[in-house]
Amino acid sequence: MKGTSELGRGLPLTRLYRPARLSGGLTSITKQHLTSLCSSCILRTLVKPPLPSRRLSGGRKARRSPIAMASTPKAAGxxxxxxxxxxxxxxxxxxPTAEAVFRSVVERAxxxxxxxxxxxxxGGGNPDWYKEKGWAYHEGDPSDQRMLAAAAKRSVCLTSRSRPLRPEDMGTFEYxxxxxxxxxxxxxVAADHWLARGKHIPSNYRQKVQLMCxxxxxxxxxxxxxxxxxxxxGGAKGFELVLDLLEDACTxxxxxxxxHDLHSRAAQVV
Structure with missing residues (x-):
């Protein structure tokens, strides 16, 4: 089976991850699935903060968030x-779909x-995203409108905004x-680059990196x-397959x- 990473090869970087939009800046999800989305999904789909842009060759623009957005990870605790x-x-x-699906599974439990x-x-297609002065496509953007729509049909609400992996993530997250x-x-590759430049990367970071499947x-x-x-x-079936796989894997x-984690930690507390 051909690797999924080959789907976008041969295409200009500026064509990677470019969701289509209707006139006025509203995505089609606002017309087709408004009633099925939770209020926070609607707000994050309709309201986008103004972001500075970076001009690429050919006159196109890549979205880039201000430095202020590269703060601590969303996950703090x-x-x-x-x-x-x-x-x-x-x-x-x-x-972001995995995040939303897993959150719903965790909340039900x-x-x-x-x-x-x-x-x-x-990085979304920029090979230098993890380097000094690097930047990531779509940072600050909401999820793809087609993914939002497919998830909404299953009452899964995607509310996060895109951000790149950061050095501190390697220490913060166990999984x-x-x-x-x-x-x-x-x-x-990114972790090795950060480690070589003195960033604090835990020695066991390779053990943390796993495949979702x-x-x-x-x-x-x-x-x-x-x-x-x-x-x-791909077409609509591709988004449904993503949801099917993630619902299974998140369980x-x-x-x-x-x-392996919660039971052992509870025992240590006792």
């Missing part, structure tokens, strides 16, 4: 909690006070879950699947965390 980070290329399709959840991307092999390889039900219908495929250049992930 006590180290007695388990910290989970989902990662994909642009942080507008797969990883009543464990939202014990698990911190976040998502991020690996760093890439959607495909290329995501994980890029995470390790590791937590699929081994006896379920997705046996043998190792990556969550990028749905960006397995929570079960693993309950057995």
């Amino acid at each position: 006590s180290k007695t909690k388990v910290h989970v980070l989902f990662v994909c290329l642009g942080n507008i399709c797969r990883s 009543g464990l939202q006070d014990q698990i911190v959840i976040d998502s991020c991307g690996t 760093i879950l890439g959607m495909d092999f290329e995501n994980n390889a890029t995470i390790q 590791k937590y699929l039900n081994p006896d379920g219908g997705f046996k043998g699947i190792m990556e969550v495929p990028d749905p960006y250049y 397995g992930l929570l079960q693993h965390i309950q057995e």
